[in-house]
Amino acid sequence: MAQRRPAAPAGGGAQAVGHASLRRANLALVLRHLREEGSCSRSDIADATGLHRATVSNLMAELLGRGLVREVGIEHIGAVGRPRRAVALDGSHVGVLGTEINVDYVAVYGTDLAGRVLVERRVGFDAMGMGPDRSLKELGRVAKEALDDLTASGAVPAGIGVAVPGLVDVARGAVSFAPNLGWRDLPLAERLQAEIGDGRAPVMVDNDANLAALAEFTGGVAAGTPDMVYLTGEVGVGGGIIVAGALLRGADGFSGEVGHMPVDPTGSRCGCGRVGCWETKVGLAALVSSATPERAYGLGPAPDPEERVAEIAQGLAAGDPRVMAAVAEVGRWLGLGGSILVNLFNPRAIVLGGYFAKLAERLIPPAQAELERLVIAGPAARCRFLASGLGFGAASRGAASMVVEQVINDPTAIGSAPIASTTNLAGR
């Protein structure tokens, strides 16, 4: 798993750190090293991290106690030299659950810490019709089942990530506004915790596009690309932005709201009430109304988006000129909005999700041409549109990745019998 941005250093940075947080940082440093390198000896780790060998041994005792690493036996390196006892990351006893709640489905994706998939499920669902209370009950029910499945596989759940299509206050775990779910000011983490009831795993919430971007970055078509943008393609269009190998969240967690960039002051009115938002040019409703106007959506939730996209794909395959022109026009606007993203972020890739991915073959050529015409740095700023291969699973996968990162950043949150060494603060 590529992660360019380094882990928080042991005690570096602006703020003074206490001994407990220093120990957490050092545990994370060791875990990240094991994740990158595979098996290592304790002295390899000491050499690579600059930590004292006694400190590494002490940290390792805690990680062994928490079931996060395991001894992998004796290794012999080269013809001479002492054999060494190696350790490796062991995630098999720790489970993470990613979930996504969207307009017409709930998805779950559970793995162990090493990335082995233990649960993957998608359940149809009508969020708008159900309202927030019944939606939360349904999400709680599906999550509880998945947690039971994780537990049955021997992986104790360490956390639940939830992806939501809307503005999320990440610090509070609350949804500020999710127009397509009809949610406003919903303390989702708290409410879901209450639904699940047993408090076995903390809940973290983020925007679906942010989490899909994280999934693309950790294991998708742009895996390891430190500067990239992910675009959801639904009736609404959201963005998740990776900058220098980390998710850009902004001051309040409201970054990446690409759908409402004003790009045409004489354009049509958006569902948000403003005029000329990018979404009115490239969202699914815009495409449907020009490609297949007899199917055009009114206001409110969009029924059967997959069916609409399938019809458009059929129109393309049949060479229907109206459909072809409509798709090309969306492609050009995709390139125009993409040029704003490239002028501002200078990413290496813009990954297209949702319906964009399904029509990528016909959308990308006009989008790429328009992008190249409009980007001010010209060909020097090399950026390609790429179609996502993760499909509907992207956001729930990303939600699981978020929990994995959380576990690595604070391994002390993983339950274990108290071990003797925890009285030795700060790893010495």
Added chain:
Amino acid sequence: MAQRRPAAPAGGGAQAVGHASLRRANLALVLRHLREEGSCSRSDIADATGLHRATVSNLMAELLGRGLVREVGIEHIGAVGRPRRAVALDGSHVGVLGTEINVDYVAVYGTDLAGRVLVERRVGFDAMGMGPDRSLKELGRVAKEALDDLTASGAVPAGIGVAVPGLVDVARGAVSFAPNLGWRDLPLAERLQAEIGDGRAPVMVDNDANLAALAEFTGGVAAGTPDMVYLTGEVGVGGGIIVAGALLRGADGFSGEVGHMPVDPTGSRCGCGRVGCWETKVGLAALVSSATPERAYGLGPAPDPEERVAEIAQGLAAGDPRVMAAVAEVGRWLGLGGSILVNLFNPRAIVLGGYFAKLAERLIPPAQAELERLVIAGPAARCRFLASGLGFGAASRGAASMVVEQVINDPTAIGSAPIASTTNLAGR
């Protein structure tokens, strides 16, 4: 100096690090700690960084040898306990030079590592009339004088930062395109080094808006705000973006090109050849042509921008309705473009430089109102337009800050007599 993003950790992150780079990372860790904390004992540093005490003593010997820290005598903490020998950052022997080359001036700003200002000068100049060769000669002459001044103050120059209004390939130190200087594909670092001749300090180049943003972040009106955007306000409009406490550079160093976001498909033609760029709405030429059309600029470089802005300020003071309407209109477009930045980055502040700062009192109210109307997260994404107080010095100050960061990140580049401990690799 606030820096939220932590220093690179000792050996953490994805890539395996060699002993030399591990030692550099540990030296930087110690220097950053001293910069944040002021004076400390070696054992404080060991506690805070997790490094072994012997390692800290060894690193400290090197930093003392390079003149980057100094012993500050004995400190007594509390009523009991042993007295301790403290050390502190000592930047007085190390100089940094920031320079800016712009359309009509060259500026220099030289400090020691501790931030004491040793040189500050601005020299009038006609970049377009002179062409690249003579411009470089002039920049070289001014920089050489400033280096001599630094040296005369006892500060050995550690590096020269150059701010350029254009697209910069930071890794190569080359200017890809600077339309207002008439430069294209100019290997500036190499050429300036040759002008200066004696190789006494390496040259680093970056975009003027990026460096002004860095100056605002380290010591301006938005100092320490981890998520902020800086806008230059000239005939061209550039942006520098700070994300999570660090300058956003993008994959090729071409980020922050706000001036050419397409915001009006039926708008007027931009100097870049495209249509409806934000610059055609908020750049100085746009304002002059609607506020004082008899002064409107043609194509090519804009003469006397400061005079034009002064005339507009007079028109405002006199209550000239045409001028007032023109400024309000620019304010509204500033808010519209600002809403794109807030939707994407969710910054806490947008700092207005250049002519925007001079007319801030009349520009900010309509800009702020339009911003709040258009931002999709509404009042939850709190972002204020603020007027820069750094004036023309912002970019050269930021160029100096860039060199300071470089020195902290790699203290081994600072010359010193070889010291015994350098054979002990990796700090032990």
